[in-house]
Amino acid sequence: MMLTEVTAVPGAALPVEALKEHLRLGSGFALAPAQDGLLESHLRAAISVIEGRTAKALLExxxxxxxxxxxxxxxxxxxxxxxxxxxxxxxxxxxxxxxxxxxxxxxxxxxxxxxxxxxxxxxxxxxxxxxxxxxxxxxGFGLGWTDVPADLRQAVLLLAAEFYEHRHDDGSGQAGLPFAVATLIERWRAVRLLGGRGRR
Structure with a gap:
């Protein structure tokens, strides 16, 4: 079995401005100019992780x-x-x-x-x-970011901010999702799509 993403999430659908606002509030520092590309990459990575943990496509x-x-x-x-x-x-x-x-x-x-x-x-x-x-x-939940449920949107922002703030780490830190992110996505992991027989 192989699952392939045929169309990617367009950059315009990603909440880059919301992530900028979140980083300013959480860290109290001004972002360096021209970092939209970096923030977009962290958002895509966060979305990929959340989708992998929940078996839910966020953006259609x-x-x-x-x-x-x-x-x-x-x-x-x-x-x-x-x-x-x-x-x-x-x-x-x-x-x-x-x-x-x-x-x-x-x-x-x-x-x-x-x-x-x-x-x-x-x-x-x-x-x-x-x-x-x-x-x-x-x-996917829809084509726009506001179509995504609020707890999943928040989980993406928290995880993308984590990736941004630890972008210079050597990877030896604690593995796994931050507790707040894991808590936000927990209800979406209640039923896994295993592809098996019957209606478990």
Whole structure:
């Protein structure tokens, strides 16, 4: 199984100004000029960490998930939520030939923690022997930063500020998330998307 981010979060959607304000309030010092690029990189890193810990896409974008077989012939849990739409389901044969599956043969079961691709009939389409299926889908809370839940927004700012303020460290410091960040994201980690059978 392989999950690929097809479209990146646009720079304009990142809360660079909010992070600047947060750093000034938290540290009491003026930021060096022309640091927007550095702050953006810390925000992207923080978003990546939060998304990895919660299995939630914060800002909406396109993903592709390739897998060699269904865990359940009737429904397949998706690896990331919340999913807004299924863009395409494509069967890829061992020789590379591709067949786009009719959208009439499946539907999206919307769920914040465990979205699923569900067969419209008796079963999901048969994956070719030695081949794979590629599911393209759009996941995220929305296109704008204010669409992201407030606790996750705060967690990103806190973690990005941590990255910024320790940017010159040699990496030998304490591992793991800061306590405040871990607390903010805890409720979003309650149900993990494991891609398994049934509705755990």
């Amino acid at each position: 974008r396109r993903f592709e998930w390739a897998l060699a077989g269904w865990r359940d012939p009737v429904e397949q849990a998706l690896p990331l939520g919340p999913v807004a739409r299924i863009a395409a389901v494509t069967l890829v044969a061992a020789d590379g030939g591709q067949t786009v599956v009719s959208p009439d043969s499946y539907r999206l079961e919307v769920d914040l923690h465990r979205p699923r691709l569900v067969a419209a009939g008796m079963a999901l389409p048969l994956i070719p022997s030695g081949g794979r299926v590629v599911i393209a889908f759009d996941a």
